[in-house]
Amino acid sequence: MADNVLTVNIVTPDGLVYDHHATLVVVKTTTGDMGLMANHEPVVAPLMIGEVRVRRVDNPGHEDMIAVNGGFMEMSDNTCSIVADSAERARDIDLTRAEAARKRAERRIEEAKAKRDQDELQRAQVALQRAINRINVRQGRFGK
Incomplete structure (x- = not known):
């Protein structure tokens, strides 16, 4: 895996919602938006109701959008793990x-x-x- 890549996982009580390699992920924390790239210092942050934006490695001109309803995010060892109350990819929202x-x-x-x-x-x-x-x-x- 390249040095500038991180893994983004979003999990809810219903299971895995999202799992991709990315160059950037932006989350909405209780203190504001936080952008994370590979090699970011370890951090844990509570999340607000908001969108998670992911710039995937395999499609750099596009950002995946995921609606997240609270939870928390942990960044460690080039893995951004989000545990959310609920989450839904933009393409799946009715x-x-x-x-x-x-x-x-x-x-x-x-x-x-x-x-x-x-x-x-x-x-x-x-x-x-x-x-x-x-x-x-x-x-x-x-x-x-």
Whole structure:
């Protein structure tokens, strides 16, 4: 393997979602976006709901997009391992389902506000963030 290559693995409770060699991976951590290349110092970071962008070795002009809903990332020995609550590759996202989830979450937010139910409001806001993340990843919109 070349010196400028790292392995990117994304795993969820349902199993392996992504496994490729890359020159660059960008993740959304709780402190901001983090770009990782081969030979990066070891690091562990918690992830936000957001996209993971991977520049693959076999297709350098293209970035794979993966919608990730929380979890953490560990970089060590030229392997970037992401353990996520859930993750979905852009090509696998059903846009119609994601839009329906966004609308359901927006309705739930309005209902929770009307009832002044803070717990339900918080859950609905997270559901909305996840739906918007999936929509943005499917449509190729970064960091929206």
